[in-house]
Amino acid sequence: MVEIDDASGLKGWADELISPASVEDFARILKEAAASQTKVTISGGGTGVTGGRCAEGGLLLSTSKLTQFNLDGMIGAGVPLTDLHARTRAAGLLYPPDPTEWTASLGGTIATNASGSRSFRFGSTRRWLEALTVAFIDGTVRTFHQGELYPHPYTPVTPPKTTKNTAGYYLPPGVSWVDLIAGSEGTLVVVLEAKLKLIPLPKEVVAGVVFFTKAEEALNTVERWRSIPALNMLEYIDANSLELLQLRYPEIPAGSRAALLIERDGSDVDPFLEADFMDESWFAASTADRDRFRKFRHTLPELVNERVRLNGFKKMGTDFAVPVAEFPRYWAQCVSTLEELFPSKYTAYGHIGDAHVHVNILPETEDDERRGQQWLRDEARRVLAHGGTLSAEHGLGRRKKWMLPLQYSDLTPFLQVKSQFDPEGRLNHGVLF
Numbered sequence: 001m002v003e004i005d006d007a008s009g010l011k012g013w014a015d016e017l018i019s020p021a022s023v024e025d026f027a028r029i030l031k032e033a034a035a036s037q038t039k040v041t042i043s044g045g046g047t048g049v050t051g052g053r054c055a056e057g058g059l060l061l062s063t064s065k066l067t068q069f070n071l072d073g074m075i076g077a078g079v080p081l082t083d084l085h086a087r088t089r090a091a092g093l094l095y096p097p098d099p100t101e102w103t104a105s106l107g108g109t110i111a112t113n114a115s116g117s118r119s120f121r122f123g124s125t126r127r128w129l130e131a132l133t134v135a136f137i138d139g140t141v142r143t144f145h146q147g148e149l150y151p152h153p154y155t156p157v158t159p160p161k162t163t164k165n166t167a168g169y170y171l172p173p174g175v176s177w178v179d180l181i182a183g184s185e186g187t188l189v190v191v192l193e194a195k196l197k198l199i200p201l202p203k204e205v206v207a208g209v210v211f212f213t214k215a216e217e218a219l220n221t222v223e224r225w226r227s228i229p230a231l232n233m234l235e236y237i238d239a240n241s242l243e244l245l246q247l248r249y250p251e252i253p254a255g256s257r258a259a260l261l262i263e264r265d266g267s268d269v270d271p272f273l274e275a276d277f278m279d280e281s282w283f284a285a286s287t288a289d290r291d292r293f294r295k296f297r298h299t300l301p302e303l304v305n306e307r308v309r310l311n312g313f314k315k316m317g318t319d320f321a322v323p324v325a326e327f328p329r330y331w332a333q334c335v336s337t338l339e340e341l342f343p344s345k346y347t348a349y350g351h352i353g354d355a356h357v358h359v360n361i362l363p364e365t366e367d368d369e370r371r372g373q374q375w376l377r378d379e380a381r382r383v384l385a386h387g388g389t390l391s392a393e394h395g396l397g398r399r400k401k402w403m404l405p406l407q408y409s410d411l412t413p414f415l416q417v418k419s420q421f422d423p424e425g426r427l428n429h430g431v432l433f
């Protein structure tokens, strides 16, 4: 027996862990599993935050050895984002999706349709896929190019009017295989290889961590900065998060109560200058400084996850997003509830440009945890009342699958598609449904 977990803290187990090193080996093993009716769970980098890879028995198939790399052709699903970004950058190219945790595998980011900070301009992973080679649960392997339509009958599902959504399958009318598979959380096929759309690396980029003495000022600035052309990133960090970060970054200006992280192609900082931010804010144009800011941003979820784990609890964070026009009204109410229920025991940070800010409750007692769970359920309903989504980028996996029937009163369209791919429900059993 093998134990398995992921960044959510959930623990799972499998009868056996296999890491096939080729597409052919994946096909053979899946055929053998089909013959014995064995359940199969797929493991990528394990950075998922919803317990997706935390199997409940059966075979655990890891993509870690699928590391073939052809920049003009197929790239293996097991390639970590660190390698992908380093190799594209070295070739003068950019792969725009940028989920914060670079130990994630390419396949995992396709399975969750991951997004991250640059999605403000570039959208989520789905938009950057040209072709996918996948294995079906019976071991059949096929390659689909973007635009090849999914031929089976299905009932289209209208997604929320948020800029990102990864709750449930993507089912607009006339969906392509590639678009449907992206974000299906490993419940339809195993992603083995992908051909990616890459763009030229911008010659110049300015970046900043801009500090404010009042949260309101930062929030007003977000609304003004949204329309700045060529803005790649617009991220928020609240006062509680800055306090946590101060443990590692004592240079954070004293008195700052909120920060915005920005990144824009070009060298012109003028569009940012009218806002009322602190003089001690950090701006930079060099790659090294940008990487430093990136690390600063990355440290935050790490610190949050560590704090929750050390206190003996599992991650309790939201991945909610609302339509951009709804954000100011929604957020004012969300923060006032948090202040009332969990003063200084929560953090809020993330992709505010997409009206998608992650709230994490930092429970210190079992009572905090219980109240946190209740808040999560209540807040989910408020998000839906604002026309939002309960998962913008992480997926629902195992730990959040209870949210799917909250967001969609009828799961039949999803279950119908699931049964077209995997009639026995053996692939990533327990994920989503």
Ligand SMILES: Cc1cc2nc3c(=O)[nH]c(=O)nc-3n(C[C@H](O)[C@H](O)[C@H](O)COP(=O)(O)OP(=O)(O)OC[C@H]3O[C@@H](n4cnc5c(N)ncnc54)[C@H](O)[C@@H]3O)c2cc1C
Pocket: 006, 007, 041, 042, 043, 044, 045, 046, 047, 048, 049, 051, 052, 053, 063, 077, 098, 099, 100, 101, 103, 104, 105, 106, 107, 108, 109, 110, 111, 112, 113, 114, 115, 116, 117, 185, 186, 187, 189, 190, 191, 192, 298, 301, 302, 393, 394, 397, 428, 431
């Ligand atoms: C500190 C931190 C920051 C993060 N920041 C972001 C962020 O900014 N944006 C964002 O979107 N996410 C973020 N995440 C979440 C996580 O990195 C993403 O969900 C990522 O896409 C998971 O990839 P993985 O390879 O680690 O997948 P895993 O955790 O191994 O698996 C995730 C799910 O995908 C399935 N899966 C994995 N590989 C395949 C495959 N080849 N074929 C089919 N199914 C597969 C698994 O079965 C599981 O259901 C963050 C996580 C952490 C810990």
